[in-house]
Amino acid sequence: MTYDQAGASEKLFQVVTRDRATGDIVAKVVNNAAQPVRTQVEVTDAQIEPTGTVLQLAASPSATNTKADPNNVAPVERQVSGLSNSFQYEFPASSVTFLRMHTHDGVPPVVSEVSVSGTEANNWYADPATVHVEATDDRQVDHLEVAVDGGAWMTLPGSTGDVQVAGDGLHTVAVRAVDATGNVGEIRPAVVGIDATPPVTKAAFDEDARSVSLVSADSGSGVDRIEYRLDGGAWTAYTQPLVLGDAAETLDYRAVDRLGSVEPFGRLDVPAAGVHLLASVTAATTTASSYQLGQVAQIRVRVAGSGGTPTGVVTLLDGETALAHATLVDGQAVLKVPTRTLGVGSHPLVVSYAGDATYDGSSDDVVVKVVKGK
Ligand SMILES: [Ca+2]
Numbered sequence: 001m002t003y004d005q006a007g008a009s010e011k012l013f014q015v016v017t018r019d020r021a022t023g024d025i026v027a028k029v030v031n032n033a034a035q036p037v038r039t040q041v042e043v044t045d046a047q048i049e050p051t052g053t054v055l056q057l058a059a060s061p062s063a064t065n066t067k068a069d070p071n072n073v074a075p076v077e078r079q080v081s082g083l084s085n086s087f088q089y090e091f092p093a094s095s096v097t098f099l100r101m102h103t104h105d106g107v108p109p110v111v112s113e114v115s116v117s118g119t120e121a122n123n124w125y126a127d128p129a130t131v132h133v134e135a136t137d138d139r140q141v142d143h144l145e146v147a148v149d150g151g152a153w154m155t156l157p158g159s160t161g162d163v164q165v166a167g168d169g170l171h172t173v174a175v176r177a178v179d180a181t182g183n184v185g186e187i188r189p190a191v192v193g194i195d196a197t198p199p200v201t202k203a204a205f206d207e208d209a210r211s212v213s214l215v216s217a218d219s220g221s222g223v224d225r226i227e228y229r230l231d232g233g234a235w236t237a238y239t240q241p242l243v244l245g246d247a248a249e250t251l252d253y254r255a256v257d258r259l260g261s262v263e264p265f266g267r268l269d270v271p272a273a274g275v276h277l278l279a280s281v282t283a284a285t286t287t288a289s290s291y292q293l294g295q296v297a298q299i300r301v302r303v304a305g306s307g308g309t310p311t312g313v314v315t316l317l318d319g320e321t322a323l324a325h326a327t328l329v330d331g332q333a334v335l336k337v338p339t340r341t342l343g344v345g346s347h348p349l350v351v352s353y354a355g356d357a358t359y360d361g362s363s364d365d366v367v368v369k370v371v372k373g374k
């Protein structure tokens with residue numbers, strides 16, 4: 001900031017400061033002269049708004065405040081207009097003037113931090129997770145705006161805030177900040193994966209070796225452990241295939257993922273050695289010709305056997321990986337699999353019936369078609 005006055009009075013003294021919080025430029029000007037001084041004010045390093053504020057103390061050098069007249073010499077504040085980057089201003093005789101010039105804020109705020117907190121494993125979070133957001137501005141952040149999964153912008157007052165993200169799957173979180181002038185900053189995106197789905201375990205019984213093997217899969221945080229129990233006993237960690245005796249056994253099995261989601265247990269009825277099992281027939285059909293990505297695909301299963309109704313568990317398999325299982329009720333069950341586990345495309349899958357104490361296992365092929373959402 002400069003003053004440019006022909007024949008400038010040497011009695012005009014000035015100090016210029018900048019208020020970082022508001023961006024205001026404040027010129028403190030002292031006119032020692034007994035005459036008003038008219039001067040040209042030039043500002044080159046900021047864009048000056050038309051209106052400003054003047055706080056002025058003007059009086060003759062001999063003037064004093066007395067008990068009778070305590071406000072004889074007192075500062076007067078008023079609004080001024082017509083300011084620009086180059087304007088004329090007259091400083092009264094024997095005065096102190098604080099000329100507060102508002103400058104234009106052309107700098108939008110910046111989102112400085114987006115962090116996720118919650119129970120985490122392998123970059124997946126338990127349901128729900130909390131997203132913490134912070135922003136900075138050259139002057140002042142007015143508020144934050146957050147949109148989850150392409151929804152409407154939510155407003156969080158101030159420069160920091162938290163947003164809860166809930167529901168199984170990958171979520172997109174978009175964050176931006178707005179300053180006191182209304183400048184809107186750039187969008188900063190983040191992705192939050194929430195794993196609220198327990199693992200799925202497949203049991204396989206080898207009739208000749210009389211052994212049971214358990215394999216689990218989890219599409220999110222991963223499998224922490226597999227457990228089993230025999231005939232309703234205590235849950236035991238599974239580490240290797242179980243070799244059973246000749247007697248019939250009921251084996252329950254389940255897995256727990258790294259976020260603590262416990263699978264509803266499946267059950268395998270192992271027949272006694274030498275028992276001749278009857279044949280079963282498994283028939284599987286999808287409930288729709290295709291599913292949009294994000295939906296849950298459903299497969300209806302019916303298991304039939306001669307002279308009775310098969311019981312036990314059916315498992316949906318993608319190769320060796322179990323995707324879902326369900327317990328038969330009246331020989332029927334519905335298998336459900338989130339399409340995000342499969343991805344877009346046609347997926348040839350197998351529905352496997354494990355058998356029970358009366359019926360041998362059987363299986364059927366089914367194709368699940370997943371298409372992109374609208
Ligand atoms: Ca700003």
Ligand SMILES: [Ca+2]
Nearest residue numbers: 195197220257
């Ligand atoms: Ca999981």
